[in-house]
Amino acid sequence: MSVHSGNTPCELCASRKLSLFADLPEQHVCTISDNKNLISHRKGQILFYEGTKPLGIFCINSGVVKVYKTASNGKEQILHLSKKGDFLGYSALLGEENYSNSAMIVEDAKICFIPKEAFLTTLFNNTPFFKRITKALSHELGVMEEKLTDATQKSIRERLAFVLIQLGNSYGVEGGENQKIDLVLSREEIAGMVGTATESVIRLLSEFKKDNLIELEGKRIIIKDRRGLARLSDFYA
Amino acid sequence: MSVHSGNTPCELCASRKLSLFADLPEQHVCTISDNKNLISHRKGQILFYEGTKPLGIFCINSGVVKVYKTASNGKEQILHLSKKGDFLGYSALLGEENYSNSAMIVEDAKICFIPKEAFLTTLFNNTPFFKRITKALSHELGVMEEKLTDATQKSIRERLAFVLIQLGNSYGVEGGENQKIDLVLSREEIAGMVGTATESVIRLLSEFKKDNLIELEGKRIIIKDRRGLARLSDFYA
DNA sequence: AAAAAAGACTGACATATATCATAAGAAATA
DNA sequence: TATTTCTTATGATATATGTCAGTCTTTTTT
Numbered sequence: 001m002s003v004h005s006g007n008t009p010c011e012l013c014a015s016r017k018l019s020l021f022a023d024l025p026e027q028h029v030c031t032i033s034d035n036k037n038l039i040s041h042r043k044g045q046i047l048f049y050e051g052t053k054p055l056g057i058f059c060i061n062s063g064v065v066k067v068y069k070t071a072s073n074g075k076e077q078i079l080h081l082s083k084k085g086d087f088l089g090y091s092a093l094l095g096e097e098n099y100s101n102s103a104m105i106v107e108d109a110k111i112c113f114i115p116k117e118a119f120l121t122t123l124f125n126n127t128p129f130f131k132r133i134t135k136a137l138s139h140e141l142g143v144m145e146e147k148l149t150d151a152t153q154k155s156i157r158e159r160l161a162f163v164l165i166q167l168g169n170s171y172g173v174e175g176g177e178n179q180k181i182d183l184v185l186s187r188e189e190i191a192g193m194v195g196t197a198t199e200s201v202i203r204l205l206s207e208f209k210k211d212n213l214i215e216l217e218g219k220r221i222i223i224k225d226r227r228g229l230a231r232l233s234d235f236y237a
Numbered sequence: 238m239s240v241h242s243g244n245t246p247c248e249l250c251a252s253r254k255l256s257l258f259a260d261l262p263e264q265h266v267c268t269i270s271d272n273k274n275l276i277s278h279r280k281g282q283i284l285f286y287e288g289t290k291p292l293g294i295f296c297i298n299s300g301v302v303k304v305y306k307t308a309s310n311g312k313e314q315i316l317h318l319s320k321k322g323d324f325l326g327y328s329a330l331l332g333e334e335n336y337s338n339s340a341m342i343v344e345d346a347k348i349c350f351i352p353k354e355a356f357l358t359t360l361f362n363n364t365p366f367f368k369r370i371t372k373a374l375s376h377e378l379g380v381m382e383e384k385l386t387d388a389t390q391k392s393i394r395e396r397l398a399f400v401l402i403q404l405g406n407s408y409g410v411e412g413g414e415n416q417k418i419d420l421v422l423s424r425e426e427i428a429g430m431v432g433t434a435t436e437s438v439i440r441l442l443s444e445f446k447k448d449n450l451i452e453l454e455g456k457r458i459i460i461k462d463r464r465g466l467a468r469l470s471d472f473y474a
Numbered sequence: 475a476a477a478a479a480a481g482a483c484t485g486a487c488a489t490a491t492a493t494c495a496t497a498a499g500a501a502a503t504a
Numbered sequence: 505t506a507t508t509t510c511t512t513a514t515g516a517t518a519t520a521t522g523t524c525a526g527t528c529t530t531t532t533t534t
Contacts, residue, residue: 069382071390072471079382094368095375100382124364130371131331131361137374138332144381145306145316145337151388152432153308156491187512195389197492202513218500219511234309393521424482434522439483455530456482475534482529493518503508 009033015061018085028122035118040110047103056115058088063109069101078192156196160204161233163193168223179223246270252298255322265359272355284340293352295325300346306338315429393433397441398470400430405460416460
């Protein structure tokens with residue numbers, strides 16, 4: 001975990017333009033920039049733990065992070081994956097609560113840490129920015145409600161198909177007819193996204209493969225028939 | 238659905254003190270009060286539908302409302318129940334999206350409608366109030382994440398036990414050793430809260446009864462052994 | 475009050491999925 | 505390179521829960 005303080009100011013940061021900081025006026029960008037800390041993280045490292053106190057927010061520069069909760073049976077429920085331009089941990093800060101979930105690096109990452117005060121000051125002195133954050137929060141809530149509904153009303157097969165489609169949307173690289181999911185997740189992690197047992201994922205993946213919906217290339221998954229998966233996922237019902 | 242415009246100003250409203258409006262300065266309370274509309278609703282009426290455009294927020298004066306999503310199989314997933322002092326629909330407004338869920342009256346209710354402009358103006362001119370709303374939103378997100386995790390990792394039996402405990406907490410009236418849930422929900426609605434089939438709820442409820450955890454009095458449920466239910470719900474694991 | 479509709483309940487049954495066990499393959503470590 | 509550990513894969517098995525069907529009860533409507 002290496003620190004590059006000040007390294008690349010936010011003013012020049014490419015991933016900032018993807019983020020909620022995109023339209024921040026220069027003055028505020030500078031406040032953030034002066035206070036941020038860019039840190040490199042390796043796969044497997046923890047960004048924060050459920051139950052601990054948030055001291056700031058994280059802005060992902062590169063890499064992938066999984067945000068998850070650990071259930072009482074020890075299994076991880078992955079709430080979402082975050083990538084370049086995404087903010088992490090602002091919900092706990094705004095909720096004035098300890099983290100309600102944990103975050104772990106899934107793909108080597110560079111992440112800026114912005115201390116609480118700098119972030120909140122900017123927020124409270126810039127209503128448009130505050131609005132944007134709140135909008136993101138509201139959207140996240142809607143997404144989570146959707147996930148809950150899917151979790152209770154859809155089968156594992158449907159949910160897995162849906163997760164694959166989403167992974168394709170976010171991490172897919174096109175190649176002819178196919179779409180390769182360019183992100184290495186263990187079967188256990190995929191199970192954590194779907195909310196099922198690892199063995200079920202493995203079994204269903206080989207079923208999907210047999211049905212020519214996907215192809216398996218080691219840990220990587222290639223989507224061969226997106227529409228087929230969509231049909232299976234009950235996406236359009 | 239009867240309208241009592243202006244009826245009982247917010248300044249004097251008892252349920253306001255329970256709400257996010259609690260600490261609003263007088264000036265802003267008046268803005269809200271001048272614009273609000275108190276409406277009486279009967280059980281079964283719809284407050285808003287998923288997919289429609291929000292025109293304001295709702296503040297519950299009395300009664301109970303269920304907020305739910307309709308899954309592709311037609312079943313309702315109840316996201317939460319709201320009662321006196323609760324706000325409804327602000328998430329869609331702040332997310333600048335159509336409603337992501339629907340709301341229906343479960344117990345006859347009096348509800349104030351506050352038009353979008355009055356609400357947003359107050360919000361954007363009162364940072365502490367905006368903070369409080371955002372805090373509530375963040376908290377809701379955490380709760381939803383917890384529900385998702387429970388939905389994927391716990392059994393129906395555990396989830397039903399947990400729902401009963403929560404209903405006891407929110408709508409329970411004490412009576413000796415027992416706690417009566419003073420809210421009439423159909424078995425189908427309880428199933429919607431748990432995220433399961435109606436028959437499963439019925440079966441499990443009679444099992445709980447046989448195990449002396451609860452008692453059934455028509456539609457009403459009486460909790461006889463809260464700790465037993467908590468143990469069953471894996472609450473402390 | 476009678477009729478109709480909706481809801482609660484019980485039983486039979488099918489099956490998706492979790493769990494356990496074991497083996498093969500891949501990756502990490504010595 | 506050898507050894508150990510982790511991950512993927514496959515099979516066998518148990519069971520919780522969904523679905524369908526039918527009866528009884530309660531509520532609503534006429």
